[in-house]
Amino acid sequence: MGDNELLKVSSNPHIRSAISTGKIMLCVIIALLPTTAFGIINFGYKAAITLAISVATCVLTEIVCCLVFKKKISVGDLSAVVTGLLLGLNMPPAAPFYLPIIGGIFAIFVVKMLFGGIGQNIMNPALGARCFLVISFPAAMTNFVCDAYSGATPLAKIRAGEEIELFDMIVGRTSGTIGETSMIAILIGAVFLLLVGVIDMIVPMTYIVTFIIFMGIFAGYGFNSYYLVSQLAGGGLMLGAWFMATDYVTRPVTKAGQFVFGIILGVLTGIFRVFGASVEGVSYSIIIANLLVPLIERVTYPKSFGRGGERR
Amino acid sequence: MAKHSFMGGIHPYDGKELSKDRPIVDILPGKELVYPLSQHIGAPAKPIVAKGDTVLRGQMIAEAGGFVSAPIYASVSGKVTAIEPRRIVTGDMVMSIVIANDNKYEEVEYEETEDVSSLSKEVIIEKIRNAGVVGMGGAGFPTHVKLSPKEPDKIDYCIANCAECEPYLTSDYRRMVEEPEKLIEGLKIILSLFDNAKGILAVEDNKSDCIETLKKLTKDEPRILVKTLRTKYPQGSERQLIFATTKRAINCDMLPADAGCIVDNVDTIVAIYNAVRFGKPLMERIVTVTGDCIRKPQNFRVNIGMLYSELIGEAGGLRYDPVKIVSGGPMMGFGLIDVNVPTTKTASALLCLARDEVSEVEPSACINCGLCAQVCPGRVVPKILSDMAEHGDEEGFLKKEGMECCECGCCSYICPAKRHLTQNIKSMRKTILAKRKRK
Numbered sequence: 001m002g003d004n005e006l007l008k009v010s011s012n013p014h015i016r017s018a019i020s021t022g023k024i025m026l027c028v029i030i031a032l033l034p035t036t037a038f039g040i041i042n043f044g045y046k047a048a049i050t051l052a053i054s055v056a057t058c059v060l061t062e063i064v065c066c067l068v069f070k071k072k073i074s075v076g077d078l079s080a081v082v083t084g085l086l087l088g089l090n091m092p093p094a095a096p097f098y099l100p101i102i103g104g105i106f107a108i109f110v111v112k113m114l115f116g117g118i119g120q121n122i123m124n125p126a127l128g129a130r131c132f133l134v135i136s137f138p139a140a141m142t143n144f145v146c147d148a149y150s151g152a153t154p155l156a157k158i159r160a161g162e163e164i165e166l167f168d169m170i171v172g173r174t175s176g177t178i179g180e181t182s183m184i185a186i187l188i189g190a191v192f193l194l195l196v197g198v199i200d201m202i203v204p205m206t207y208i209v210t211f212i213i214f215m216g217i218f219a220g221y222g223f224n225s226y227y228l229v230s231q232l233a234g235g236g237l238m239l240g241a242w243f244m245a246t247d248y249v250t251r252p253v254t255k256a257g258q259f260v261f262g263i264i265l266g267v268l269t270g271i272f273r274v275f276g277a278s279v280e281g282v283s284y285s286i287i288i289a290n291l292l293v294p295l296i297e298r299v300t301y302p303k304s305f306g307r308g309g310e311r312r
Numbered sequence: 313m314a315k316h317s318f319m320g321g322i323h324p325y326d327g328k329e330l331s332k333d334r335p336i337v338d339i340l341p342g343k344e345l346v347y348p349l350s351q352h353i354g355a356p357a358k359p360i361v362a363k364g365d366t367v368l369r370g371q372m373i374a375e376a377g378g379f380v381s382a383p384i385y386a387s388v389s390g391k392v393t394a395i396e397p398r399r400i401v402t403g404d405m406v407m408s409i410v411i412a413n414d415n416k417y418e419e420v421e422y423e424e425t426e427d428v429s430s431l432s433k434e435v436i437i438e439k440i441r442n443a444g445v446v447g448m449g450g451a452g453f454p455t456h457v458k459l460s461p462k463e464p465d466k467i468d469y470c471i472a473n474c475a476e477c478e479p480y481l482t483s484d485y486r487r488m489v490e491e492p493e494k495l496i497e498g499l500k501i502i503l504s505l506f507d508n509a510k511g512i513l514a515v516e517d518n519k520s521d522c523i524e525t526l527k528k529l530t531k532d533e534p535r536i537l538v539k540t541l542r543t544k545y546p547q548g549s550e551r552q553l554i555f556a557t558t559k560r561a562i563n564c565d566m567l568p569a570d571a572g573c574i575v576d577n578v579d580t581i582v583a584i585y586n587a588v589r590f591g592k593p594l595m596e597r598i599v600t601v602t603g604d605c606i607r608k609p610q611n612f613r614v615n616i617g618m619l620y621s622e623l624i625g626e627a628g629g630l631r632y633d634p635v636k637i638v639s640g641g642p643m644m645g646f647g648l649i650d651v652n653v654p655t656t657k658t659a660s661a662l663l664c665l666a667r668d669e670v671s672e673v674e675p676s677a678c679i680n681c682g683l684c685a686q687v688c689p690g691r692v693v694p695k696i697l698s699d700m701a702e703h704g705d706e707e708g709f710l711k712k713e714g715m716e717c718c719e720c721g722c723c724s725y726i727c728p729a730k731r732h733l734t735q736n737i738k739s740m741r742k743t744i745l746a747k748r749k750r751k
Contacts, residue, residue, distance in 0.1 A: 005340055007634070007635070007647070008671050009638075009647040009648070010647050010668070010670045010732075011734065012646070013642060013643045013644070013725050014638050014642040014663075015325075015670075016668060016669040016670060016672075016724070016730060017324070019683070019726065019728045020729075021676060024679070024681065029350025031337075045522065052621060074676070077676065081731075083425065088362050116677075117677060118676075118679060119679050120677065125380050139484070181629050212542075229387075248679045248680045248682065249679055252691065253680050253693060254685070259526075299698075301712060302685070302693065304716040305552075305561060305689060305690045306564070306716065308561045311319065
């Protein structure tokens with residue numbers, strides 16, 4: 001040992017796992033690739049442009065915010081890319097170019113950075129921005145006419161009493177936002193996230209099961225599998241349940257809280273879809289449930305080892 | 313057979329292959345040995361020698377400072393050169409007896425007992441107490457106190473902690489490979505103190521050879537069972553071990569005896585055997601010297617009081633300059649600022665690492681992933697406790713069961729944002745414990 005070499009000293013433990021925030025975000029991006037690819041194939045190059053603008057806006061906004069707020073530039077953790085991608089996937093394929101720009105700025109600046117950056121936001125940035133856009137630009141955000149499809153989304157058709165092709169809905173050959181149409185592509189990504197351990201089943205499955213039960217009871221079709229599957233495959237439910245309700249920052253950290261969170265999501269989405277003016281409701285369900293998280297966490301703190309928690 | 317385990321825990325790189333096949337080697341200390349008076353939980357020992365006195369190997373140099381305390385013995389013959397504060401592994405200065413080694417190793421006479429079963433319980437405990445035996449797994453709790461619960465009849469299990477779940481450590485493993493009989497005889501001595509107890513040898517399944525040997529050696533012992541534990545850190549943590557082997561759970565306000573259990577680690581049980589059978593005080597222990605910077609990782613039988621710096625030389629020296637040196641395992645050991653500190657009764661390893669994973673990455677914001685709660689063996693939510701600790705919220709910290717933390721380090725290990733969760737929780741716990749003590 002050289003005389004001038006000082007040893008590093010720290011509190012235990014002295015080793016760290018290889019997991020990092022950036023790697024987790026990279027897994028989410030990889031998991032979104034099937035959905036992204038399908039969206040581009042399904043809707044054409046315009047979808048690719050919308051996605052690119054959305055991602056670029058989110059990353060740039062975060063860089064500018066960090067510079068202005070004199071914080072360390074944090075885009076290396078890739079969370080802005082995830083937000084941008086999710087926001088883009090929640091846009092209509094032929095969205096005018098200003099929509100992803102406004103949405104990206106709102107998501108990163110207002111929802112994320114003003115609250116203190118990653119980990120501090122109280123609602124999912126992509127969904128916060130989507131809801132902002134739907135309210136501000138309702139016509140543009142719900143215009144799903146594009147080169148490939150004209151006309152209404154499958155959920156709108158169902159409400160109007162029209163026939164829908166269930167197989168097309170599951171594969172994703174329908175109109176809708178870029179990333180929401182293909183149940184299969186979304187599930188491929190979800191399975192990947194489950195396998196690498198980035199997410200677990202609690203929130204998505206509680207959400208989906210609660211939703212099915214709610215719809216079975218209140219939608220007026222009973223437990224009709226054709227109707228229920230079309231409700232699951234239609235709209236943003238799959239994308240929301242697997243990729244946005246599972247967002248770490250805005251879901252409860254406690255296991256019991258995650259069950260409660262999933263149930264609230266299922267009930268809210270059911271209410272919005274059955275009784276609401278819109279046929280959709282996933283985005284609003286998730287951001288409302290996001291706001292309840294601090295309360296949920298407070299009442300669901302686990303029992304510790306030796307006080308009843310040793311088996312859970 | 314079902315493997316015994318607990319909820320939570322982690323699977324870090326275990327590094328045991330570096331030293332597990334290296335037999336225990338006896339080494340002789342250098343010129344100077346240092347004996348801190350506080351090598352155990354409880355009152356410091358009181359010196360009974362003075363500067364200039366000549367001492368023999370095995371001679372008591374400091375007596376117990378109370379009931380919860382333990383005497384200290386010279387591990388070499390020589391002359392007391394000083395009684396002064398010296399630096400110990402934690403970085404603190406602690407009053408210590410310094411002995412100059414005369415290299416003669418003249419020993420006192422020990423009082424052997426051929427037939428251990430002829431001894432009364434009181435005599436056995438007295439012998440253990442006299443020998444200065446303390447928990448050698450790291451805590452350093454005086455063993456005679458542990459072996460004197462209020463109601464000895466209510467002890468159902470005496471558990472030998474053979475888990476050795478800390479990465480890199482192989483000292484207990486070598487003991488079990490080379491001297492399993494001593495471990496079993498030691499456990500039988502403990503069992504003789506508790507008429508209604510069964511003995512459990514709890515071994516992780518990465519030491520299957522030990523499981524085989526121990527099973528073979530105990531097949532005619534109706535009171536001793538060998539239980540296989542799943543390899544996972546912190547399987548050897550006292551509360552988790554009791555749960556894994558007996559399905560009984562104790563919280564931080566309880567003692568193992570409250571659940572009818574007594575837990576001792578391998579080296580401690582061998583020390584009990586040596587104390588009762590041969591009348592030998594605790595003055596040696598097995599230390600693993602390892603890490604990627606060590607040229608020849610080894611397991612040494614060390615005379616307690618020997619300096620860590622001498623161990624590095626005995627292990628072939630350094631391959632490259634270490635960035636971090638740890639006394640103990642990487643999960644719960646102490647980072648050293650100086651290697652010229654003495655080995656003590658609780659020194660299980662010296663670990664020299666070429667990388668310091670802690671200072672390599674800056675902590676970033678918590679993303680609320682919940683991994684810390686998933687791995688926490690205490691089943692609390694470290695990220696919430698750490699936030700409360702950072703804000704000085706003592707009330708909230710207590711309400712969220714912050715005192716249940718065993719400081720195992722799993723949360724800091726797993727955290728993707730590389731936050732110092734264990735450190736924050738640990739310092740809050742320290743503050744609260746210090747306040748309780750003052751009251």
